[in-house]
Amino acid sequence: MKLVRQDITKNGAGSVKLVPEEPEDMWHVYNLVAKGDRVSGVTVRKVMRETASGAGEAERVRLKLEVEVETVEYDKVASVLRVRGKNMLESEHVKLGAYHTMELDQQRPFVLAKAVWDAMAIDYLKQACDPAASADVAAVMMQEGLANICLVGASITTVKGRVETSIPRKHGPAVAGYDKALNKFFENVLQAVLRHVNFAVVRCLVVASPGFTKDQFFSYMMLEATRRDLRPIVENKGKIVLTHSSSGYKHALKEVLAAPAVLALIKDTKAVKEVKALDDFHTMLANDSSRAFYGPGHVFAAHDRLAIQTLLITDELFRSADITTRRKYVDLVESVKAGGGDVYVFSSMHISGEQLQQLTGIAAILRFPLPDLEDMEL
Amino acid sequence: MPRKWRQSDFDDDGYDDYDEEDYYEEEEYLEDKEPTSTSSVVPGQSQSFTSTTQPTATEVNEPETEEGLWACPVCTFDNSLDSLTCDICDTPREDLSEKVSDPSTSSKEKAYVVTEVQRVSPLAKALFNPLPGTKSDQATASLRSNMPVLYQKSWGKVADSSSFSSKIVPFKFDTPSPDEKNLAARGLKKSPIRVAQSPDDILNGARSSMAKAGTSKSISSAVSKLNVPGLSQSSGASTSESHVGNGSSSAPEGELADALKQMNVGGDYMESKSRENADASTSTYGLSLESYEPEPWMLKDANKDSRQLLHLIVVGHVDAGKSTLMGRILHLLGRVSQKEMHKNEKESKQQGKGSFAYAFVLDEGAEERARGVTMTVAVAHFETPKLRVVLLDAPGHRDFVPNMISGASQADAAILVVDASIGAFEAGLEGEGQGRGQTREHAQLVRSLGVEQLIVAVNKLDAVDFSKERFDFIRGTLQPFLKQCGFKDGSLQWVPVSASEGQNLTMASTESALKAWYNGPCLIELVDSLKPPPRLVARPLRLTIAEVMKTRTLGPSAFGGKLESGAIHSGTKVRVMPSGEIATVKSIELQGQQLKTARAGEGVDVGLNGIDPGMLAPGGVVCHPDYPVPVATRFEVQLLTLDIRTPILKGSQVILHVHHARQPARVDQLVSLLDPKKGTVLRQRPRHLTANQSAIVVIVPDEGVCIEKYSDFRALGRIALREGGKTIAVGIVTDILERK
């Protein structure tokens, strides 16, 4: 995301002018825009004009509006953001206070003004506008008959394509169909890879599966690439990594992101750090459950005793419509950091963030055990 | 309101390249809620519009499991509600609920079934109920003899009370089917079928079983407390409620309500019944199983074949010699031609895998042969004096456990092959490094998937000079573990073999080192002694889809699978779940041979007419058109966690395995943690589950899955949960909370 202009102070009012540049930026904007903020930009509105005959005629008018945000809707598929609120900028067509929905999209500048820029918002802005932070990994998660083509970005994991082919058994009357079905499956996966994976953007393409499916697919892909002269594949052979996964489902991505071969290439990415942090939490919970807690009740109680070593929290909690709730979490993050603890703000659009969200969105690994906390219902 | 911040400073230069058509239009978005004739929008008018920024999480009312007791019908010991079997005498409580929910077991004529008293691990007891016991010890036997009397007496009492009702349909017993008689004659305890006609009947059944349990007190309050959706609206149910009230009361009602809930009186039958009552228009869809009457063709000549069918799965750690063992047996039994064997020998030598010649009999896939690893379950057939055996050769490699699970879900019995050579046995049990060995995982899985009879074939004894010490050591190490898994001593058999030397397979060993200390039965004799379970021929059709295929003879919409209940013949209409599409059976094949009719227990290939092949997928169930299997989107299970390192939490992502279905699922709720010994609730809403715990949890599969409550239909009510390539828990379905 491009930061065109900024005029903000920590914990003070201010505004920034931003230009989202890629789909993932819309997700960042979604995390930045909160209820009560003001968003201004150029928008289009249909207005009725009276014609000579007296009948109404609809006309599209381009105009500049500023809305005070009431709701924000993120459309993952179209990668656009719809911001709705009251108009704050009187114009010929839209009265002050009239409701309007503004659509924010890539390449369209807008200005975001907040009454208070808290530390979380400033950090997030910095991260969202850091080009180095975006590095994509493409992963083909496979098992015989099923493949998910996933793109792991800095903050978003998307399943770009899914291939499902029914493969008959290798025994009995249907044996002849097996090789045919398997080749058809591989061909479909290859097509999906060519369609969805842009080697100019991704650091690597991981092919993962249980058993030998990944090896079989890899040989098929390389063979076809040479035969049909598929440049992207031939030229990027070095970017293709094979690794084991327990299944072809999306959630097995966490195994892929922890695999040494993949880790070596992307260990500094957010997704990898999140997987690791959640894994540490699980391990602690299994080994010493009095040092791992989740849920706001337990986590805040642990923080009161200055016990938090690592705080895991999803971005979703900061998106809370209620200012005081957001404030509460922002203060927690600040205070844990000040106390020397680590904080991981998980993207709820990554697999580990999805998991953490299921676990109330907040968890902590403690410096020391708090056994009495375990028995408390909070 | 004073502006705290600066007016935005837009300059036009940034907008030049906008395409007007791309702009978003307000009125489309508001879905005609706003009049387009005004240029300004009145705030109030559009207030109803709210944007949804993220999928709303489903709020769940956590079902609370209260503490309570149930009295054992045999020894009257008060057991905790959460133990499925009596703590004192092992009588399954679940058996009671079957009296209620399974029409086939509510007959007067039924010999009461008591389980063997065994010192099985309490862990296993908490979860698994054995089949009607084949042996039972003296004490239980004498207790058992009292049972029918008690049962009939109290049943009679309750039956009398039904005369108070204004609209009563009396009990109706069907004459036992030829099939049942046959089974009875063979000494298998299978009760005749009762076909209930109305909800009253079901409640009669419920009452009788409660009476039998010695708890027929304050039933009315218990029934009214029953947490059955739709029961109160159902006219049939309310009638019966009124006449159940005749019992005198003294027991605390909470107890009974719980007991009833636990016994699954409400269950699916009641639900579908009341749904039927409420909505007569849904006439032919989702009928209660109670109303099912088998058609004559299903039972005709059902048992003309003197040999009974047995599905036998061969499991064990990778390279234990499963395929070699079975290939060798098939060869010895004359199931593999000399020519074929020569071909296998030649090919295996060519591939530098000479020792795999016999394994190639079962490992037919090119990839399997090249790597010397079984990947999918191979199916073969052979016969013993008493049995027609369907042999399932499972893969041992940990990556193919999902395939092994599909196979095991069809199996009636299993052979666990262990590699006796030094180090290999140990690896199979403990596993190298990270992953546990598959000897362990497979044993736990086959047991939890319903296999009760197990033969342990200690293989590769040639590699340890047929040492008795090694055999005894392996047996001594495995036995406690297998008991812990829930295998009973009486249904565990041990045999020393060598697949590559052909020792002790189809005839007594010729190897003097082995003969010196073993003169028991050879492997195939042990197989012959296995007991096939009773088949549910007289129940509505349930045919699980194991795999989908196309063949010349069966056509484009064909599949292979096992008939879990009922029967099919060519020309019958079936409903394919979960899609719900109707199709017609075009033809049926067994080992490539055309069949007219196939019945419960058979594994067959079926071609369908009138359905798109896309509607068929492994994990689907082909049903009687009027009795489709439930497609659950949210259900409760009783779990037993295995040796897990990562705890199971609310929201944990898992892969759910039920019969041939496998799909991602989420643990939606940890309802309660149970004491694995007593089954009592230790804690409501535990924070997490760790290794070897028993718990009630709610599962939400990504898509609807064809399952049944365990108490309704065992074969479709057993689940396994896997994650990260390991089986993390096994369990049974205790309730279906939401369905499609």
Ligand SMILES: Nc1nc2c(ncn2[C@@H]2O[C@H](COP(=O)(O)OP(=O)(O)OP(=O)(O)O)[C@@H](O)[C@H]2O)c(=O)[nH]1
């Ligand atoms: N010495 C000896 N080797 C055996 C014996 N039985 C099998 N083997 C060898 O063990 C190896 C593995 O045999 P398989 O039959 O493929 O084993 P498997 O259990 O089917 O393996 P998976 O299906 O891949 O799990 C082969 O090289 C066999 O020759 C035996 O009794 N003695």
Ligand SMILES: [Mg+2]
């Ligand atoms: Mg094998």
